[in-house]
Amino acid sequence: MATNKPTTTRLGLEAKKEENLADWYSQVITKSELIEYYDVSGCYILRPWSYAIWEAIKEFFDREIKKMGVENCYFPMFVSQAALEKEKSHISDFAPEVAWITRSGKTELAEPIAVRPTSETAMYPAYAKWVQSHRDLPIKLNQWCNVVRWEFKHPQPFLRTREFLWQEGHTAFAIREEATDEVLQILELYARVYEELLAIPVVKGRKTEKEKFAGGDYTTTVEAFVSASGRAIQGATSHHLRQNFSKMFEIVFEDPMKPGEKQFAYQNSWGITTRTIGVMNMTHGDNQGLILPPRVACVQVIIIPCGITNNLSEEDKESLIKKCSQYLDRLMNAGVRARADLRDNYSPGWKFNHWELKGVPFRLEVGPRDMKNHQFVAVRRDTASKLTVPEGAAETKLKILLEEIQTNLYNRAAQDLKDHMVLADTMEQFQQELDSGKIVQIPFCGSIECEDWIKKTTTRDQDIEPGAPSMGANSLCIPFKPLRELQHGAMYISGKEPAQHYVLFGRSY
């Protein structure tokens, strides 16, 4: 008999977050039922447990952009070769990632068709048709869709996948200031998705010349920090494209003040993806499993009947189950997302572990004795603390406590960021901080060459495994609010050129 068969049925996590992050991550996302693996490399099944988080993000963001006058629409996922190549300059960098359809059944297509990696080239030809006069502007469209980027880097569920879900907003204006204002309004919404929904603090800023979207004028970003790996991760981006795309796609109108002259529209684009869910797992998960921030949790309170033994009469058992259903009704009526686990083929202990692993913020336990005392026991997922609550206070107390969990998760992550984002004014300091898992704000000149140089000098080994401490540092953003204002006359840390601003650098995903 095989004795060392892997215990695949074991419920808990076998890897520790602080010891083996990669194994921990893949165990957490599968055992919590966020993800199921799939037989196409880089593609994963989003199970209801993760899709619900995406729906919560979608619901918030969708409502907010509609307030700004943005409308939803849907463009085809296929892009003709002619349309895709209309805009060769910035596409050429990405060309290796484009997936092409070349065949239907056994017949080669006359012209291959691309699967959208992003939809500029699908949308902007239509924008050109729709815009004639300044009265046709602004156009503010968004779509919630999938995109495909056939990357060859090591895939990771949520964080780097070949197909992912996102929203892409594409807006066009007659007046430049209206466009640039929108860039920041959208960035603020992205920050709120992270901070208010996912309980993850972010650093808002602008990308450097090296890291910006090459097709645009400037790129703004929200950056999050994963302390478990000492790596930063881009959370979402909002670009101002100026007239770069309107010139390529002929999105033109006539200014009433300048008859006969064609004016190019000012454009923005902005996007946030299902990567959000991966950042959330990395930030809040622990060795017991996931921890869901209450605002995005599919289930906020799980009700579990306890103390059902053989000694318990049928009658008492029935009334205990009934009590659980009453709690469920009351909580749901109060707008709390509750569920009762009344399955009789699992023990309470098994259920505790199961729902803990799935990250449900609160567990509500009721046993025969609690019933007699008109109370229940509530257990917090984030602190594991237990408290006894009077039966009548279920709705009010749990609602307050759910908010408290949301705040506590945010504060924990904010402290973590505070502890791991530092200043450095010399190259030695910078290297040292980087190697201890920090992200670092340094005075920087802003040039692409210097950024390449930093990447090279901070790379520790020839053997560059992504994420390992050997990997070189990238610029993450030029923070809107640096830790310190740049001193007058400050030099870039190479000592050779004047610094332009503090730039946040770090190893990144």
Ligand code: 86X
């Ligand atoms: C850049 C720019 C922009 C709309 C966003 O960041 C938000 C939403 N789009 C996306 N980008 C590409 O343009 C791109 C193009 C091709 Cl062909 C590709 F294969 C991959 C790409 N990745 C990013």
